[in-house]
Amino acid sequence: MFTAVASADTLSKTLDPVGTLVDECRIHLDAEGLRISAMDPATVGVVELALDREAFESYEADGGVVGVDVERLDSVVGMANSDDLVHLELDEETRQLRIRVGGLEYTLALVDPDAIRAEPDLDALELPASAVVEGRQFDQAIRAAEMVSTHVAVGVDESGENLYVDAEGDVDTVHYELDDDDLVDLEVAPAHSLFSLDYLADMNRVVPTDAELTLELGEEYPMRLSYVYADGSGEVLYFLAPRIQSR
Amino acid sequence: MFTAVASADTLSKTLDPVGTLVDECRIHLDAEGLRISAMDPATVGVVELALDREAFESYEADGGVVGVDVERLDSVVGMANSDDLVHLELDEETRQLRIRVGGLEYTLALVDPDAIRAEPDLDALELPASAVVEGRQFDQAIRAAEMVSTHVAVGVDESGENLYVDAEGDVDTVHYELDDDDLVDLEVAPAHSLFSLDYLADMNRVVPTDAELTLELGEEYPMRLSYVYADGSGEVLYFLAPRIQSR
Amino acid sequence: MFTAVASADTLSKTLDPVGTLVDECRIHLDAEGLRISAMDPATVGVVELALDREAFESYEADGGVVGVDVERLDSVVGMANSDDLVHLELDEETRQLRIRVGGLEYTLALVDPDAIRAEPDLDALELPASAVVEGRQFDQAIRAAEMVSTHVAVGVDESGENLYVDAEGDVDTVHYELDDDDLVDLEVAPAHSLFSLDYLADMNRVVPTDAELTLELGEEYPMRLSYVYADGSGEVLYFLAPRIQSR
Structure with a gap:
């Protein structure tokens, strides 16, 4: 279960950094917020991103994981003005993400999370x-x-x-x-x-x-x-x- | 006979819609205003446009028809600032349209109207x-x-x-x-x-x-x-x- | 010896006109200011440019000549905001120009002035x-x-x-x-x-x-x-x- 409402600006700032490294990513829909972790194919760069539920107008999730085409989702969000509210709703049966902005409803087919490159497992690193x-x-x-x-x-x-x-x-x-x-x-x-x-x-x-x-x-x-x-x-x-x- | 003065903005808004469908069009220089009717080569789209003499600073015409290269005329008008006044004057002898904006005079060779694709003849259509x-x-x-x-x-x-x-x-x-x-x-x-x-x-x-x-x-x-x-x-x-x- | 400080805007307006005609030019670092004179390879256009020491925040020079890649120097200056101060300093030993803007120091290798096309020698011309x-x-x-x-x-x-x-x-x-x-x-x-x-x-x-x-x-x-x-x-x-x- 996942439904959330956030400003287009907040969602863009969440997706843009991920898009610099990967085409597709897993999004963890935790009760406390979103989490994304991804490593680029050349294994040179890693991005770890967290967006707390406080950043949303409303947020409900129970720990699922979805796979998304980052650029595509970013483009849909980019159709809205930066302070427009974007409604996200997961249809678990059809594995689709419904994205609503004003009168527009975009139905995004999700990607099988297992088909996406495994998330990086970083050792703790002391950087002085x-x-x-x-x-x-x-x-x-x-x-x-x-x-x-x-x-x-x-x-x-x-x-x-x-x-x-x-x-x-x-x-x-x-x-x-x-x-x-x-x-x-x-x-x-x-x-x-x-x-x-x-x-x-x-x-x-x-x-x-x-x-x-x-x-x-x-x-x-x-x-x-x-x-x-x-x-x-x-x-x-x-x-x-x-x-x-x-x- | 045709002489007219209008803002560059008004003329651009008249030519742009025509330019989406055709390269060349006929312009009817009626006493009451301009009229343009054109159909794209694939016969999928038609544009009908009317600009009343009220839209002009000054307007005099007696019913002639001229053929113009839409994009070219649009580019000349586009050289002016949007609230600049554009002076149009038809030279019937040389079949040229003289376009003046400030110190600039552009002489546009007209196209033979008979060489331009016939205007569409639309049946009246009830759209409920x-x-x-x-x-x-x-x-x-x-x-x-x-x-x-x-x-x-x-x-x-x-x-x-x-x-x-x-x-x-x-x-x-x-x-x-x-x-x-x-x-x-x-x-x-x-x-x-x-x-x-x-x-x-x-x-x-x-x-x-x-x-x-x-x-x-x-x-x-x-x-x-x-x-x-x-x-x-x-x-x-x-x-x-x-x-x-x-x- | 040459050290000078000027706004990025002033330096851009000095380099842009030269860049329209040549890739490389000599800059005369006179006590009273900079002087540039250059002719394009087709010998159709000549630019003569003078920037007095009054245009600088500070200026010290004793008559040397340096050769520069105009576009490169212009790009470095273009990195700054137009009212940022750009510090220029000639290192005569290494034949480098040190360009400083805020925390950035760009070291530009100079070009041998003798390797640059000779400056034009224009006859005085009466243009009525x-x-x-x-x-x-x-x-x-x-x-x-x-x-x-x-x-x-x-x-x-x-x-x-x-x-x-x-x-x-x-x-x-x-x-x-x-x-x-x-x-x-x-x-x-x-x-x-x-x-x-x-x-x-x-x-x-x-x-x-x-x-x-x-x-x-x-x-x-x-x-x-x-x-x-x-x-x-x-x-x-x-x-x-x-x-x-x-x-």
């Missing part, structure tokens, strides 16, 4: 360094890095006490640096890893420019990127595997 | 059901339907007393429904016909979102779509032939 | 006629002309006392005419020359719509187009060679 940046700072760093390279080094400079993003092109280089004054928060510890810009650019596209984005880092370790949305009732968590450093 | 919807409601229905199919069923549900637009995809379906409360007006009668979304989507593109669009329908009958513009001095009337229903 | 038009008038004339042809005649009508732009298509023609009342200024003298619309359209794209653009003309002579920017501290000067008139 962390920094909280604004979405628009992250955006500037990523876009500048894209001008010269396909990957970046992200790390924390312990002596300078700053977060940096470095990209090296054939002739040009980009160095982006934010210290304590520029950052919302900074936890200094040894951290330096290389990441693919393809993934970071896709993730950057969905991070709201006014979001506070927490980056957690280590030495040649994955990066954890997280931010909240929907007035704190939603949380997006990305894990991104590092590239092997060529020495 | 009708509904008046807002342009933005029509837009939402058409765009949703396009997500799943290439054609739609449009009809009136006599028991539910509502207008509906139905589209069936391979796996997903769209049902759009507007009842008395949502509609500006509704005349209930048996009506259900299938239409091509290609045509409806093109027509939808030119219907202003704030227009009141009247749909007239029957059982496997053409649909008549009409709305006024230019403060009521202009009227657009579309006829769209139904698709044969596959049973 | 001139007209001062608004950027948006020039824009309208050029865009209308592009609808019918690939070249235009620009001239001054001595009897009518107006500036005109004429384009002749296969069937349609465009005549754009501005007289004393429409123009900021007009100096009447014999002037009529043919120019490539490719070049004029590119130049038009960078002329601000609110700029006062001075056109200087003669009989089958080059046209000089000039305007100031950055509150008068910057000046762009284009020379455009005429096309040979086919008679």
